[in-house]
Amino acid sequence: MNVTRIWTQGRPHTNEYVMEYTISYGTNGQDYADYKESGGDKMMFRGNSDGDTVHKNEFEVPIIAQWIRINPTRWRDRISLRVELFGCEYDAYDMYFNGSSLLKYDLYREPIAALRETIRFRFKTTTPNGVVLYSRGTQGDYLALQLRDNRMLLNINLGFNEVTSLSVGSLLDDNIWHDVVISRNRRDILFSVDRVVVQDKIKGEFQILNLNTGFYIGGVPNIQEGLVVVQNYTGCIENLYFNSTNLMYEVKEALQYGESYKYQKVNTLWTCPEPQIVPVTFKSHQAHARLKGYEGMASLNSSFAFRTYEDNGLMLYHAFSGSGYVAVSFVYWKTSV
Incomplete structure (x- = not known):
């Protein structure tokens, strides 16, 4: 769908409403991209100032997506949101x-x-x-x-x-x-x-x-x-x-x-096939895979699915070229970053 604008309201006759939010979108319900400003930062959309008034936002560049995610960042009392999206059908070649x-x-x-x-x-x-x-x-x-x-x-x-x-x-x-x-x-x-x-x-x-x-x-x-x-x-x-x-x-x-x-x-x-998913099994506590990294990037993005019978383990680790690192692990079945 080609989405051109969004209208929001809070909970009627109350002071429960969302004052500010960001938007992300995708085509498969799993992977999402953020709607950004021209400078590269996430765009913050102004929300409501009461529970009843309709606030209207238009997208300068329409969103082409099947899934829309609204992420409240500021709200009054509780997150209460009524939403209507406007747009038209999108023909993909x-x-x-x-x-x-x-x-x-x-x-x-x-x-x-x-x-x-x-x-x-x-x-x-x-x-x-x-x-x-x-x-x-x-x-x-x-x-x-x-x-x-x-x-x-x-x-x-x-x-x-x-x-x-x-x-x-x-x-x-x-x-x-x-x-x-x-x-x-x-x-x-x-x-x-x-x-x-x-x-x-x-x-x-x-x-x-x-x-x-x-x-x-x-x-x-x-x-x-x-x-x-x-x-x-x-x-x-x-x-x-x-x-x-x-x-x-x-x-x-x-x-x-x-x-x-x-x-x-x-x-x-004349199609767009999804890439083949290749599962990898790590058969011991010492097993690991080392991939080529990138330099000069301002952000890092990683996504994966996993399953295990273990209760502890390190799943991803990356040391930055300067100082610091990022590690994704699970300890007693709880994930930690």
Whole structure:
């Protein structure tokens, strides 16, 4: 569902109401993402001032989700909340890429030469690196969007032979849907992941982006200028819009009505399968698994399910590169962080 606004009330004829809350959302009822401000912090929504008045909040960027979680942070007397959500149906056109896949849109017949454009889409993945979007022109222009170490990296060049790089997001390989927006107006560029925004001025004097070879989604057939990762993307991409055109929908229509010459579709699926769950059994008190860590991250996110007959045990441990650590354990069947 595409959720656009939320109305709240407290308990009628009382002083029991929620004054402030945050919102998280998801698609499977288990994994949730926080609705964030443009600076990256959780957005705090203003609630009610009495039990009867309706307070209305609108989402500047709609929430696309099946599950909505409201997390009260301040309230009067007791947490009492009546809620109504407003929105509309959401049509999802998904495509899955397996690391050897790509989708190519042929720009030889319809080259792009524009002062402004907007690209927006959703993605989810469990892989920290991969080429997401790529296109270039014969005059040296290119646009390269890629996942690198769990962050989204955009390299863009308007033919000035000097690249402009923007990076946003963290821990994006969590298998949760993330929203991406790239909006350019001449040399002004806005890059957003999950409403966290970075803006910059593209280097050089040129203002037009010229792309006239191919527009690649999910990977490239060989190494290209502007790319810093070598592997193709693994995961799902949903409703990729170039300006007002949903390319995923266009591809499906073209293949159905005999205009497939515009597109080259390699090893992709019209679905978004969930990653296979691989259970691991630790057979002794000394058994453990050591995974590669990440440096320079502002946050850490981990989730897992477990079962055991033991009454004590250390389940997760990570030492920070500076000082301190985080440990998840259970002692007499109670979990502790």
